[in-house]
Amino acid sequence: MYLAAAAPGLIRSLTLVEPPAFGISDSPEVVATRDQLKQLWADHSIDRFDFWSRFCELIGEPPWPRRPLPPQLDDGVRALMHSRGPWEARPDWTTLRSAQFPKLVISGGHHAGFEEIADTIARRTVAERCTLPGRRHMVPQVGNPFNGLAEDFWQRADSALSNKG
Known part of the structure; x- marks a missing residue:
């Protein structure tokens, strides 16, 4: 966009x-997920596997089933953790x-x-x-x-x- x-x-x-x-959007459905995503991004103590598991839960996708994450997915999660939050879209x-x-x-x-x-x-x-x-x-x-x-x-x-x- x-x-x-x-x-x-x-x-x-x-x-x-x-x-x-x-x-x-400030609809209740969007605000609830946005608030949870902000909390996830703010938790700098979380490891990549737990970040990905929680992220998947929030967006309605099944997480990777076991540790460790495959290398390509791990690289993508690392980038996601350090990217702009999905609530910043304007x-x-x-x-x-x-x-x-x-x-x-x-x-x-x-x-x-x-x-x-x-x-x-x-x-x-x-x-x-x-x-x-x-x-x-x-x-x-x-x-x-x-x-x-x-x-x-x-x-x-x-x-x-x-x-x-």
Whole structure:
């Protein structure tokens, strides 16, 4: 969203999947998760395995079942622990709403906070909105329903762009 708002003239379309923008809504579902995520990020005594387990619980995903984390996952968790918190999102709604490119927001239908975030983004940016249940936060893993939806959206975006040209 940040890059699209920074250079809207360079964007052909924007697809957001389960966007973790916990700073854009004050609904009870979002606030509850946001507060818990802030507590998690603030706990500097927690190790990566416990951080990941708690993070997965908060976003509705199953954690890695046993210690240790696999090396690639461990590297990703280390980066996540030191990244900006998902409550810091403050996109430029005015630019995104007025941008001429098509927008699509997809969620997995598994977490009230993510549903509210997706609804808020769709409403504020005039985006298409879709829910694809079955794989929780890992929406692309539903396979053909996701692939078909994304391909159809991108084809319509290309067609709209061609008709303007």
